[in-house]
Amino acid sequence: MKSFSIQNFFILHIFLLFLLPLAKCNPNALTGELRLRLDKFSEFVKQPVGTERKGDEVKVRGLSWHLKASINELITAKYIKIWLICTNDCKIDPNWNCYASSVIKIIVGQKEVMTKRMGGNFNERDFSFYSQRIQIENLLKECQSANEDSVEFVAKVVPDAPCGNSLPRTDILTVKSSGDENASVLINKNYLAAHSNFFNDLFNENGHADRGMSEGWNENVENVLRLANQFLVKEVEGKCKRFLTSEQCKIRTMKKLLIADKYGLDALGEYILYTTKYKNPILMEMSRLIKGLYCAIVTCLRQLSLTMKAQKRGKEFEMKEVWHNVRLLGTGISQICHLPSIPFKLLNFFPHY
Incomplete structure (x- = not known):
């Protein structure tokens, strides 16, 4: 019994170690901790202006956040600029924005020597970052007093829910603008699939599309054609054509012709008439x-x-x-x-x- 308990203890320990990185990598976390460590700090500050160090990215609220330190110069004095950066690699909406606040602790050895606050409205077009200046001389003095040659920046970022979609920027489509027939707006296939079973079946390449052809298409093929025409999705239009000419389609011939005429499918209309003359010469x-x-x-x-x-x-x-x-x-x-x-x-x- 004793050996069994020890075995369970080790299993639980391994399980917790496995869950720990998953918890840290949760992309939908409401808050996140960002870290940037500068080892051999005395050598780093001697680097030329423009030298940078970047911390690891952390996903918070579906966005990527990280810290960056760079060496800058004002007149003749060097200083370190610490950056809080939000990137939009998982966004599809170019107008996204997210308000966030953060507290950055500057640690030398085991001692917190300084605190900086920064934050604001992050967005792609104007501000994807905020920064603070830190005097190099002050940090060097702290390192000498602590007999330490490393400085660590630890930031807790608390963003609000971002405005915009957090789906991957893949398979971009265009949709006709309601105001201008020549204008188009970018949309996302995955976004449509997530909100519509029809689009989920149409865009899915693992066999669900064939199953969707025989489930409810007689009643909805015209609606799907209308959406395909609006969203300029040629592959969906092609699947609708194949269904209208297949044996699975139970729509009356006259209705098919009206659908073909309504959506400008001239070739489909001619094909229906050509195949109909053998079935119904009258x-x-x-x-x-x-x-x-x-x-x-x-x-x-x-x-x-x-x-x-x-x-x-x-x-x-x-x-x-x-x-x-x-x-x-x-x-x-x-x-x-x-x-x-x-x-x-x-x-x-x-x-x-």
């Missing part, structure tokens, strides 16, 4: 007849518009009635045979209506 013949009727109506109205220019204003009311009926007819034809609506085609003939 439908293809009706499409040809209605298309011929459409062309005949356009020709007649073109001639009619030329003759109506010389008519009196009383006749123009009758023309408006004719135009209203043609508009209704054109809408019906468009829905039946996959043609542009007649009102759009005839605006050039009747600009004053």
Whole structure:
């Protein structure tokens, strides 16, 4: 029993040693401790201006924080500048910002000889760092009195929750701006996948995409196409096309043609018509007849518009009635045979209506 207890003690000890580095590396920690040790300090301060030493990075609130010491010069006197730096290697939003405060303790040997406070609003464009000046002579005196030639900077950083997304900057996409059709905004695939099961299946390359094809796509393929068009995701558009032409798709042929026309998928519409003629030749013949009727109506109205220019204003009311009926007819034809609506085609003939 005694040996068993000793064995359990060693297992628990090893387990705690394993958990300790995990706790230190927690990227979502609310606070963090930063360290920078300058050994052989007397030799370091003799280095030329611009010499730097950097501490290890620590993840806090999903951001990377570290300390840096550099040798600077003001007029003829050298001094050390200690930097608190926040980097955005895990950010995707160029407008991120994070307010943080810190207390930096300067330790010589085992003695805390100085304390510096710094902090502010960290962001990418203006301030990704804050710094403090420290006189070299004061630190050298402390080292001599303590008979120590090393100085350690220990900072406790307490940041607020950052504004912006903390997902990896990978697989950048663009989305159409609502204000300007030519403008685009950067987004992230992982961000979409984290908030949508559809995008999670579409972007995942481990086989989930095939499973998603047969689950709910008949009801949602048009919505997915709309999002793919808005977010300019060609690979999603391609998967929607493959589904619409697959045997798994249970959407009616007319509905497929309307979807193809709505999102400008001309090749898809032609493919559907080509494959449909073998399955339903009557439908293809009706499409040809209605298309011929459409062309005949356009020709007649073109001639009619030329003759109506010389008519009196009383006749123009009758023309408006004719135009209203043609508009209704054109809408019906468009829905039946996959043609542009007649009102759009005839605006050039009747600009004053």
